Amino acid sequence: MAEVDQERGLVYDIKLSSVGPGNVTGQDSIFEARNMDLAMKLHYIRCVYYFGSRAFEGLTTLAIKEPIFVWLNRFPMTAGRFRRDESGRPYIKCNDCGVRFIEAKCRTSLDEWFEMSDDIAMREKFLCSNSIIGPELSFSPLIYIQLTKFKCGGMAVGLSWAHVLGDVFSAAEYMNNWSRVATGFGLNRPINKMADGPTKPKYFNGRVKVSEDPLSVKRVDSVGDNWVFAAKRKTAAFSFDVTPTQLSHLRSKLSRNGIDSPAFEAISAVIWRCIAGIRGGESEPRIVTICKRSEDNEKFRVLRNNQVVLVVKAESPVMEANPSDLAALMKNGGIDERAGIEEAVERDHGLPDFIVYGANLTFVNLEGADFYDFEYSGQKPVRVSCRIDGVGENGAVLVLPAAEGGGGGRSVMAILPENEVAAVKSELKREGFLLMG
């Protein structure tokens, strides 16, 4: 506990304020949440962008806030608050309430922060807000931005993003828009159309009519206006890097027919097998969910939940399976569940509460997320980390791109039940990961 207190003391001088759109959005502006958005509402994305001292050098808080007022003019829904309509379906009232802006300081320098011996993933909880939507919908910000200044002048920009607004790819693009406004480039995407159609499901084509929930979601007990999922077993997060050498070694190890296995599937297959080995027998995860960036580029909506959600079933026990078979299965054997998810939400008129990440063991391919396009004062982030909150008991693994100039490595964030973490770590060490300890 002393360690935690010490950590808590690491980040201090916390100041809260709000930043909203510069222009008045108007009395009657609302933003409808689609079925897919509502399916994801119990999840929260927590990203931390680390910058060296030159990025925010000499900038006062007011100078940093100024472009945000311009930026938010384009995304008034992110500054709004949720309400419920007569049928109880949530929607966002764009009332310019704002995103919460947190300023903090850290006692260590950026290098010291990275070098500290304990898990960086747990420490990152202090660099970005851990808030959720609720217990009062109309007073809960959807987005929190935290700027933590390190002793050396480096800065951590922490984004806490409600998944109901959009997937990780949207969140990254949203931040990139901020960086473009701050640099004065202007925004290169059309504005989110405000009333762009009602909640007509996008993927639901009327043919798939199932009366039971799809495999990729888990229905949870009604949470009311408190949008948080409390798993029975607490989850913990840890992260590790996969160096380019380790990655190419792994990919060739898992190659089939002379072609190297793709990076995400290779890493995920190995981790799947490790976890299967630890859970063993009855609790072996035969079904996994895979999320990745969608190919279609919806022109009019920058913020959207349209990542691909696939379900992969392994026929034979995973523990003994060949990882390259698993990788191939993950690459080709997935069934798109998006229509089913939308239908499940629509059936109950947008009211049911689901979790997606962690309903099954979930692997999220964030290679396509443009994290490193977020520049400030011409400086790219030295590192970006991403975590998801509200993950179910089966856990989730996120595979992120490594830092620019990292030469093609990857960064992995695993969110698993607390009691599995140690065992998984030792298994991964055996496989050649986590060599740094």
Added chain:
Amino acid sequence: MPETTAAPPNSPTTVKLKYVKLVYQYLVNHILTLALIPLLLSLLRVGPTEILSLYNSLHLNPVQILCSAFLAVLISTVYFMSKPRSIYLVDYSCYKPPVTCRVPFSTFMEHSRLILNQNPKSVDFQMRILERSGLGEETCLPPAIHYIPPTPTMEAARGEAELVIFSSIDSLMHKTGIKPKDIDILIVNCSLFSPTPSLSAMVVNKYKLRSNIKSYNLSGMGCSAGLISIDLARDLLQVHPNSNALVVSTEIITPNYYQGSERAMLLPNCLFRMGGAAVLLSNKRRDAARAKYRLVHVVRTHKGADDKAYTCVYEQEDPQGKVGINLSKDLMVIAGEALKSNITTIGPLVLPASEQLLFLLTLIGRKIFNPKWKAYIPDFKLAFEHFCIHAGGRAVIDELQRNLQLSAEHVEASRMTLHRFGNTSSSSLWYELGYIEAKGRMKKGDRVWQIAFGSGFKCNSAVWKCNRTIKTPADGPWTDCIHRYPVHIPEIVKL
């Protein structure tokens, strides 16, 4: 003031009455001209030769003529020397807060809920006030107040003061072309923030004003201090020939944000917003051509002798020791009485003879014949083209509109200023004037009546006459939003 029961506007009786009134007004107001007509007619009948022979019969010798001429010259010189100097308002400039200071209703309510989380009743009260306040979504608070909880340090307060005052003065100097070395008199009024060195010293320091400048800093005088500063400037400009005066009116919000939960003291938090104005007055003859307005009258009324009036806006500590301004429930009544006193003094100075006569007759009638006769409320719309009522709050504007029987257009400047900028205290009158100019309604010869109320309880009025028709300004706080105004302000805004 007692209410008048109005007959339905378009009935035949009212129309007839209107015409009768018009004829009466024309007769009385032009009585001198009308009296001269018979005289002129008789002169014409008499003929020029008869007048000449009348003159010759007077047997005036050169000495007598010279003496009379000398006397005439002496009298006119004495007259011109003792006439009060004309005070001109060369130009003025209002502060436009940056969009980063904007406070939408929803943000204000959310912050209140977080700060006052122990007192949900106080939060509900603030919500009700805000719904009915008449403020819009673009009013601004200084950066320190945007924090949860607010961080009102001395440094932040000075920062706000510098931001508001220096921006206003810079803008004014740019508009008028005046150099800092030319400023002879400096008056700064800010009621609730009074640091050492004073705000006027801060201005002297920033702009490197002359060491023999006559500087004054008025603090504690409430929302009517703007006109008190103008009055002081006028008196000083009577004494010092060929001078100009810079008057800065503002209210610094940062140190005065009430942090407690007493309802009567939360009201100012909902209404007071960031704002300031800088005004350049001059008594120099060469400014007469380019000045915008000429100051005609300033009338100050102080009701502080009455205890109820004295305590109706009172700064005090709440039971938890937090300092705030307590507004009493009698505020509107006291304001009405203060207005009545002020009008009694200003009426004879500005009202046309017809109105004064009517008022006098009804007064005599009430005193002698029948006390039940309703008191005659003079029609001030005959005396002024434009009204600037201090945007103290919706209730104040409603009350004055009723008392003075003004139309919606007359109070439009006040209502729209309250909507766009909130209650900016002593500078609100200048924003209102700016609104009228931005709408292109200010013509040469128009008379403006500025009325301000403030703690004490004071009611101060200033009367200005427009010196030249004013084109819509290219800069100013209203330039980017005037096309949206006037807006309809609903009775209750749904939050």
